[in-house]
Amino acid sequence: MKQTDFDWKPLALVPVLALIALPLVGSGSNWLTLTVAGLAMGMIIFIIASGLTLVFGLMDVLNFGHGVFIALGAFVATSVLGAMGDWTGSQELWRNLVAVFPAMLIAMLVAGAVGLAFERFIVRPVYGQHLKQILITMGGMIIGEELIKVIWGPQQIPLPLPEGMRGAVLVGDAAVEKFRLVAVVVGLAVFGGLAWVLGRTKIGLLIRAGVQDREMVESLGYRIRRLFVGVFVVGSALAGLGGVMWGMYQQNVIAQMGAQVNVLIFIVIIIGGLGSTGGALIGALLVGLMANYTGFLAPKVALFSNIGLMAVVLLWRPQGVYPVANR
Secondary structure (H helix, E strand, O other): OOOOOOOOHHHHHHHHHHHHHHHHHOOHHHHHHHHHHHHHHHHHHHHHHHHHHHHHHHHOOOOOOOHHHHHHHHHHHHHHHHOOHHHHOOOOHHHHHHHHHHHHHHHHHHHHHHHHHHHHHHHHHHOOOHHHHHHHHHHHHHHHHHHHHHHHOOOOEEOOOOHHHOOEEEEOOEEEEHHHHHHHHHHHHHHHHHHHHHHHOHHHHHHHHHHHHHHHHHHOOOOHHHHHHHHHHHHHHHHHHHHHHHHHHHOEEOOOHHHHHHHHHHHHHHHHOOOOHHHHHHHHHHHHHHHHHHHHHOHHHHHHHHHHHHHHHHHHOOOOOOOOOOO
16 A cells, blocks of 8 residues: 655644744744743643543543543642652752652552543443533543542642752753753653654554554454553543643642643644644644743733634644544
């Protein structure tokens, strides 16, 4: 079978948006600062959205409760980092990372475990019923938020950056925050890991095959249900990791933070194409850049800018930039 050429056009959207913003921002140093901030924000959103992209792409599940895993990961991080004050208070970056990486790992494990229960008791009874999925997963998120309040309290909790990640580095006249560089590196690592698993492993082959034709995968003797559960757990764990990054990005956490980010997540996966990891990365970077540029240029329209961005992309490609399957 002849391989179709790779569609490079969506890849140009990110640099095109950045170049359009350059003359509008005016100052080259401000533009560079905003661009790095936007890319960092986009990478964090991608980490969160990548799990939901996999869940919808393979399982055809509209999980509006995804936000509870984001909040859970962030609150777990407050507890872990709070117990490692000697490490987070150090000016040495490597000591900060020794504290942050375990916090990320534990947050992912807790979010994944809760995701396993969420799939078993909330999602599984409504497979194939989209309206019920929306209602019951939103209800699950509300219950999860209330349980978080029971454990950590209803108040906002600070999640300060470790000392070594505070401040900025100068690139010419532009100040680039250290944590944003860390966020870009973590986001690239997550994308690289997902790309390798989906493109180079047998599990990835089954996932991609399941997206296209799950009945055929089952007919070959593979237990697609277990694959579903595994994907849901991984998606929940990635949301927990994203929650840690988002909480450190905001430097505080509240139980409703996941619900607040949900809108951005769904904009990202719609722009990217339902079920597409590469499309989700492009969508997340576009959303992050747009939020930062419009927040600087026209703060009053910043809340609506990403909805407008989504509308423009969908006018160009109604199924998203890299659609995986017709829905």
